[in-house]
Amino acid sequence: MIATGQLIFSVAIFLFCFGALTFFTKRSAVVALMGIELMLNGVNLVLVQAGQIYKNAEGTSLVLFVTLVAAAEAALALSIFVILYRKYGTLTLENFRSLKG
Template identity: 55%
Template sequence: MISLPVGELEFHVFVSIALFAIGAYGFLCKRSGLIALMCLELMLNGVNLFLMTFSKHHSSPDGASLFLFIVLVAAAEAAIALSIFVILSRRFGSVVLDDYRRLKG
C-alpha cells in the first residue's frame, strides 16, 4: 500500500473529528429521535473515516477490518433502532425523545 501524501493526513483527521463533533452535537441537542439516530450514524462514520485514515497511514489492514465490522454492526443497529422508533411512534404518537420520559419506570 502507498501511504498518504504529506498534508492529507491532517485533513482527513480534521474531517473525521468534525463529523464526530457534528454527530455528537446533533445527538445531544436535537429533539427529534430520528435526527438523533442520523447523528449517531454520523458519529460512527466519523470514527470509520478515522480508522481508515490511519489504516492507510500505517499501511496496516487492522483499521480497515475493524471498519468492516463497524459498518456491519451499524447496519444491524440502524435496522433495530428504526423498528423501535416505528413501535414507539405508534404508541406515543410522536418521535420526540422527551416524550418518552415515562419509560424510566
C-alpha cells in the same frame, strides 16, 4: 500547506463533533440516531486513514465491522421507532418518560 492525512483527520473530527452535537441537542429520536451515524462515520474515516498510515489491516477491517454493526443497529432502532410512533404518536424524546421511577 497541509498533508492529506491532516485534512482527512480534520474532516473526521468535524463529522464526529457535528454528530455529537446533533445527538445532544436534537429532540427527535430519528435525528439523534442520525447523529450517531455521523459519529460512526467520522470514526470510520480515522480508522481507514490510520490503517493506511500505520500499514496494518486492523484499521480497515474494523471499518467493515463498524459498517455492519451500524446497519444492524439502524434496522433495529428504526423498527423500534416505528413501534414507538404507533404507540405514542410522536418521536420527540422528551415524551418518553414512562421509564422514570
